[in-house]
Amino acid sequence: MPERTPIIAGNWKMHRDHLEAIQLVQKLAYHLGEEDYEGQEIVVCPPFVALRSIQTLIQSDKLPIGLGAQTCHDEDEGAFTGEISAPMLARLDVRYVLCGHSERRAMFGETNEVVNRKLRAVQRHGMRPILCVGESLEQREGGDAVDVVVDQLRGSLDGISIADASELVVAYEPVWAIGTGRNATPQDAQEMCAAIRTEVGELYGAGTAEGLRVQYGGSVKPGNVRDLMGQPDIDGALVGGASLSSEDFALIVGHRRH
Numbered sequence: 001m002p003e004r005t006p007i008i009a010g011n012w013k014m015h016r017d018h019l020e021a022i023q024l025v026q027k028l029a030y031h032l033g034e035e036d037y038e039g040q041e042i043v044v045c046p047p048f049v050a051l052r053s054i055q056t057l058i059q060s061d062k063l064p065i066g067l068g069a070q071t072c073h074d075e076d077e078g079a080f081t082g083e084i085s086a087p088m089l090a091r092l093d094v095r096y097v098l099c100g101h102s103e104r105r106a107m108f109g110e111t112n113e114v115v116n117r118k119l120r121a122v123q124r125h126g127m128r129p130i131l132c133v134g135e136s137l138e139q140r141e142g143g144d145a146v147d148v149v150v151d152q153l154r155g156s157l158d159g160i161s162i163a164d165a166s167e168l169v170v171a172y173e174p175v176w177a178i179g180t181g182r183n184a185t186p187q188d189a190q191e192m193c194a195a196i197r198t199e200v201g202e203l204y205g206a207g208t209a210e211g212l213r214v215q216y217g218g219s220v221k222p223g224n225v226r227d228l229m230g231q232p233d234i235d236g237a238l239v240g241g242a243s244l245s246s247e248d249f250a251l252i253v254g255h256r257r258h
Contacts, residue, residue, distance in 0.1 A: 004211065004212075004213050004235045005039065005040060005041055005213070005235075006039070006040040006041070006213070006229065006235050006236045007040065007041040007043065007169055007213055007215060007235065007236035008040060008041070008042055008043070008215075008236050008237050008239065008252060008253050009042075009043035009044070009045060009066075009068055009096065009130065009171075009215070009236070009237070009238050009239065009243075010043070010044045010045060010239045010240075010242075010243025010244075010249055011045045011068075011070060011098060011101070011217075011238055011239065011240055011243065012044070012045060012046050012047065012070075012243060012244060013047075013070070013103070013240065014047060015047070015244055016046060016047065016050060016244070017049065017050065018049055018050040018052075018053040019053075021046045021047075021050035021053060021054055022050075022053050022054070022057055024244070024246055025044060025054055025057055025058075025063070025065065026057070026061075027246035027247075028044075028065075028246040028249055028250055029061065029063050029065070030246075031246055031247060031250035031254075032250055032253060032254065033254075035254075035257065036250075036253050036254045036257075037064045040236075040253075041066055041236075042064070042065050042066065042253055043065070043066040043067070043068045043095065043096050044065060044066075044067065044068060044243070045068035045069060045070050045096070045098060047070070048069065048070075048084055051067065051069065051089070051092050051094065052092060054067055055067055055092050055093050055094075058093075059093075066095040066096060067092070067093060067094050067095055067096075068094060068095065068096035068097065068098065068130070069084075069089045069094045069096070069097045069098070070097075070098050070101070071084075071097065071098060071099070071101070071104055071118070072084055072085060072086045072088075072089055072097050072118060072121060072122065073085050073086075073118075073121070074086075074114065074117035074118045074120070074121045075121070076121070076124075076125075085121070086121040086122050086124065086125040086127065087125050089125070089127065090125040090126055090127055094127055095127060095128060096127065096128050096129070096130050096169070097118075097122045097127055097128075097129055097130070098129075098130050098132060098171075098238075099115050099118045099119050099122060099129045099130065099131050099132065099156070100112075100115035100118070100131055100132045100133065100152070100156055101132045101173070102132060102134050102173055102175045102178060103178075104132075106175070111155075112151075112152060112154075112155025112156050112158070113155065113158075115131070115152075115155075115156040116155065116156050116157070116158050116159070116160070119131060119156060119157070119160060119164075119168075120160070123164050123167065128167050128168065128169060129168055129169070130168075130169045130170075130171050130215070130238065131153075131156055131157075131168055131169070131170050131171065132170075132171045132173055132217070132238070133149045133152040133153055133156070133170065133171070133172060133173070133196070134149065134152075134172055134173040134174045134175050134178075134217075134218070135148040135149055135174060135175060135176075136148075136175045136176060137175070137176035140174065140176065145174075145192065146192065146195050149172065149192060149195065149196065150195065150196075150199050153170070153196060153199050153200070154199070154203070157203060162204050162205070162208055165200065165203070165204045165208055165212075166204075166208050166211055166212075168212065169212075169213045169214075169215060169236070170196055170200075170212060170213070170214050170215070171214075171215040171216075171217050171238040172189065172192050172193050172196060172214060172215065172216055172217065173216075173217035173218050173238060174188075174192075174218050176218075177218030177219050178217070178218050178219070178240060179219070179240060179241060180219060181219055182218075182219060184216070184218060186224075186227040186228050186230070186231050186234075189216045189228055189231060189234060190231035190232065190233055190234060193214040193216060193231065193233040193234050194232075194233040196212075196214050196233075197209045197210075197212055197214060197233055200212050213235040213236060214233055214234060214235050214236075215234070215235065215236040215237055215238045216228050216234050216236075216237055216238070217237065217238030217239065217240065218240075219240075219241075220237045220238070220239045220240070220242060220252060221242050221248065221252070222242070222248055222251035222252055222255070225237060225251075225252045225255045226255045229255060237252060239252055
């Protein structure tokens with residue numbers, strides 16, 4: 001079975017200006033030791049206006065932290081006022097781009113087709129998408145959780161090649177657990193992450209599925225990260241609110257030694 005490198009990413013959402021962002025990453029780096037970087041990837045996804053500042057900090061201080069963006073437009077350029085393109089992000093040494101976060105789907109009307117186009121744009125410019133999928137509370141209580149997530153996965157990956165699929169990260173984020181303080185049990189999360197891996201196996205074959213990294217996101221905290229990361233099909237965490245605290249995020253990243 002391929003060795004999957006865990007990936008822990010902090011999604012800051014619409015928090016922190018560029019000066020606060022610099023302080024947050026500096027403090028995070030202070031709290032982390034060399035062993036925290038070994039055998040896993042650490043990524044921060046600040047707002048667009050902080051990307052250049054964080055890129056400069058990472059490069060000047062030689063921090064082993066990956067830079068991520070929270071979304072992008074699917075066109076490379078054009079008359080799209082207020083939008084940011086994938087090539088702009090690539091020039092800032094962005095490694096990862098979130099695609100299809102539930103807030104983008106719910107608040108900004110991003111369909112599976114839109115997410116699919118964004119995935120393609122991100123990969124076209126040499127970055128890796130973190131494809132977000134997840135069900136609402138209604139859908140879970142109605143017994144439709146797996147069907148909803150599989151549908152999002154299929155629609156978002158439509159026409160994506162095996163080579164490109166093998167570069168993806170998938171983040172399972174149950175919508176009802178994002179920012180609510182509620183989180184899926186490790187067993188709930190494992191069940192869905194296993195279903196995601198099974199579906200990718202159906203679409204792309206066992207080898208691609210076994211190499212796929214699947215994150216869990218939704219009220220991940222220092223107190224629950226070890227149990228979540230201990231599940232066989234969970235290869236990382238997409239952390240929201242807790243990533244805005246350098247201490248909490250450092251504890252999450254360093255869960256193996258705490």
